[in-house]
Amino acid sequence: SQTIHQWPATLVQPVGSPLSLECTVEGTSNPNLYWYRQAAGRGLQLLFYSVGIGQISSEVPQNLSASRPQDRQFILSSKKLLLSDSGFYLCASGKQSYSYEQYFGPGTRLTVT
Amino acid sequence: GQQLNQSPQSMFIQEGEDVSMNCTSSSIFNTWLWYKQEPGEGPVLLIALYKAGELTSNGRLTAQFGITRKDSFLNISASIPSDVGIYFCAGQSKPGASGSRLTFGEGTQLTVNP
Numbered sequence: 306s307q308t309i310h311q312w313p314a315t316l317v318q319p320v321g322s323p324l325s326l327e328c329t330v331e332g333t334s335n336p337n338l339y340w341y342r343q344a345a346g347r348g349l350q351l352l353f354y355s356v357g358i359g360q361i362s363s364e365v366p367q368n369l370s371a372s373r374p375q376d377r378q379f380i381l382s383s384k385k386l387l388l389s390d391s392g393f394y395l396c397a398s399g400k401q402s403y404s405y406e407q408y409f410g411p412g413t414r415l416t417v418t
Numbered sequence: 419g420q421q422l423n424q425s426p427q428s429m430f431i432q433e434g435e436d437v438s439m440n441c442t443s444s445s446i447f448n449t450w451l452w453y454k455q456e457p458g459e460g461p462v463l464l465i466a467l468y469k470a471g472e473l474t475s476n477g478r479l480t481a482q483f484g485i486t487r488k489d490s491f492l493n494i495s496a497s498i499p500s501d502v503g504i505y506f507c508a509g510q511s512k513p514g515a516s517g518s519r520l521t522f523g524e525g526t527q528l529t530v531n532p
Binding site for chain 1: 449451453458459460461462463466504506508510518519520522524525527
């Protein structure tokens with residue numbers, strides 16, 4: 306079974322500072338990878354997804370970017386954080402097949418001050 | 419874009435009671451998934467449904483893929499305090515679509531009083 310790791314678990318950053326959140330996946334190869342943001346414990350907003358190394362699709366225009374330098378590594382970044390970037394960031398992994406199940410990591414709580 | 423209407427938004431029940439929640443859509447879905455999220459953690463997949471009319475159980479949880487393919491139901495029998503959390507439905511409507519993206523409901527917050 307898949308295991309998704311995320312770090313850091315929590316992060317407090319000042320407005321205007323850079324951001325790098327990392328997600329790694331074990332137990333599968335060539336997965337689809339996803340970054341979601343969750344505000345106030347409700348509603349999952351898809352930010353980015355990737356079907357392979359270097360292939361990133363953005364779902365919403367925003368202050369964030371994503372990269373996939375390795376098959377099982379997915380990174381969420383920002384050059385300058387905004388207050389509105391605060392939230393709970395979740396990485397998910399899914400198989401590249403007709404199984405649409407996605408498995409989530411433990412999440413990163415980001416507070417921008 | 420597609421939307422899933424999940425209801426109720428919240429439930430406050432006594433331990434031992436049964437729980438029912440549902441998701442509806444104006445679009446047809448080919449896959450329905452149910453997740454549970456506890457505070458400060460990522461969602462955990464509970465049940466996956468792939469065929470219209472399918473009824474699947476996981477312990478005290480039972481979920482059904484609606485026959486119209488536009489809805490799904492989750493039932494929890496004999497609730498216990500550890501059932502507390504937010505339950506999300508998710509659907510996939512485009513087989514083979516790039517990225518296999520899911521549409522999520524807004525969640526049902528379940529509180530169980532001992």
